[in-house]
Amino acid sequence: MGCRIAGCAKELPDLTVTNDDMSRIVDTSDEWIVKRTGIHERHIAVGETCTDMASAAITKALANAGIQHEEVDLLVCMTITPDTIIPSQACLIRARAGLSNAVAFDLNAACTGCIYGLEVATSMMESSMAQGSSEQKNPIRHAVIVGVERLSRIIDWTDRASCVLFGDGAGAVVLEWDEKAKGILSSFLKNTDDLDMLLSCDQHYDLSTFPFGDAQVETGSSIMWQGPNASHLDPERSTCGSIGMEGQQVFKWASSAMAEAAEEACKRGGISLEDVDVIIPHQANERIIRFAAKKLKVPMERFQVSIGSVGNTSASSVLMALTDAYDAGRVNPGDKVLLVGFGGGLTSGAMLLEA
Numbered sequence: 001m002g003c004r005i006a007g008c009a010k011e012l013p014d015l016t017v018t019n020d021d022m023s024r025i026v027d028t029s030d031e032w033i034v035k036r037t038g039i040h041e042r043h044i045a046v047g048e049t050c051t052d053m054a055s056a057a058i059t060k061a062l063a064n065a066g067i068q069h070e071e072v073d074l075l076v077c078m079t080i081t082p083d084t085i086i087p088s089q090a091c092l093i094r095a096r097a098g099l100s101n102a103v104a105f106d107l108n109a110a111c112t113g114c115i116y117g118l119e120v121a122t123s124m125m126e127s128s129m130a131q132g133s134s135e136q137k138n139p140i141r142h143a144v145i146v147g148v149e150r151l152s153r154i155i156d157w158t159d160r161a162s163c164v165l166f167g168d169g170a171g172a173v174v175l176e177w178d179e180k181a182k183g184i185l186s187s188f189l190k191n192t193d194d195l196d197m198l199l200s201c202d203q204h205y206d207l208s209t210f211p212f213g214d215a216q217v218e219t220g221s222s223i224m225w226q227g228p229n230a231s232h233l234d235p236e237r238s239t240c241g242s243i244g245m246e247g248q249q250v251f252k253w254a255s256s257a258m259a260e261a262a263e264e265a266c267k268r269g270g271i272s273l274e275d276v277d278v279i280i281p282h283q284a285n286e287r288i289i290r291f292a293a294k295k296l297k298v299p300m301e302r303f304q305v306s307i308g309s310v311g312n313t314s315a316s317s318v319l320m321a322l323t324d325a326y327d328a329g330r331v332n333p334g335d336k337v338l339l340v341g342f343g344g345g346l347t348s349g350a351m352l353l354e355a
């Protein structure tokens with residue numbers, strides 16, 4: 001209630017890498033990649049940082065919305081590949097983009113980041129603008145939600161099963177408080193423990209100066225392996241610092257998680273899937289979207305499919321696809337738009353809104 005999308009935009013790095021380019025790096029082919037994923041090319045950040053891409057996307061989104069940088073009260077940045085841990089990615093972007101009045105922080109919900117970020121931002125906006133709250137809380141009239149990834153930094157470029165899937169980029173959306181807007185109609189968020197590490201990327205801690213005990217190197221999953229679920233995990237599968245993935249199992253889970261989230265958000269919003277004008281799913285694999293569409297009995301034409309030119313851009317994916325849908329004239333005032341995400345964690349979710 002009360003929030004409306006005022007503008008959105010995306011930013012892609014300059015370098016385009018085609019499937020033929022990929023076939024010069026690993027044993028693959030354009031035919032295999034297109035048939036199994038729908039991906040034709042992706043963009044890779046060579047010189048661009050997350051700060052560069054996100055700031056550019058935000059500047060374009062604010063211009064589309066007709067809102068000044070200093071009017072932004074909140075910046076939520078969703079990423080799994082921040083330029084630095086401290087300051088947070090959001091703090092770096094705030095400084096670069098000149099969002100001088102925004103409170104800023106990061107949120108990691110992997111590829112479902114957009115849904116979680118929108119939930120947090122709209123909830124903060126609604127509670128701060130509720131009658132009588134503006135003196136107790138930071139009033140949030142304008143919020144920017146940005147997803148940005150430089151996944152090329154955490155890809156194992158020798159693993160053909162995963163390196164062909166991902167790309168870099170940023171997507172941003174500007175939300176404006178508007179008493180009369182219906183805005184967010186419903187949402188659905190879900191977590192499922194990923195005890196088998198179907199999707200993982202290890203954090204690496206160098207403990208060479210750690211003065212207690214004899215640990216030299218520790219990783220996120222080595223911490224997990226000492227825990228109660230140790231029997232589920234195989235230390236040999238840790239590819240430290242790069243994305244590890246059990247493709248087929250992720251595929252199976254993703255198609256049903258996507259269908260479940262879409263159905264639940266519609267149920268909570270009191271509308272039928274048939275009444276949704278456009279569905280903007282996470283762009284992980286065109287075949288996942290097709291499977292979910294079949295399960296939901298919704299024609300593919302109602303889905304925004306953008307993966308062909310960008311690959312899977314994780315937290316940026318849904319916001320970049322939303323921008324494509326707006327640019328293509330697929331989203332008009334009053335339309336019902338369903339955003340759906342799924343990814344590492346395992347996380348999944350959907351948000352139904354009125355444009």
Ligand code: COA
Pocket residue numbers: 027028029032033036037111160161162164245246247248250251254284285312342343344
């Ligand atoms: N090029 C050519 N062959 C490849 C390949 C590539 N890039 N990647 C894998 N293969 C091969 C495999 O080695 C295997 O060969 P084999 O039969 O000789 O053993 C064969 O293709 C089939 O592999 P499989 O894993 O069954 O393929 P798939 O149809 O499941 O497609 C993915 C693989 C990764 C595209 C698919 O499982 C997928 O998209 N999973 C979800 C991934 C995802 O979305 N992750 C992020 C979620 S947010």
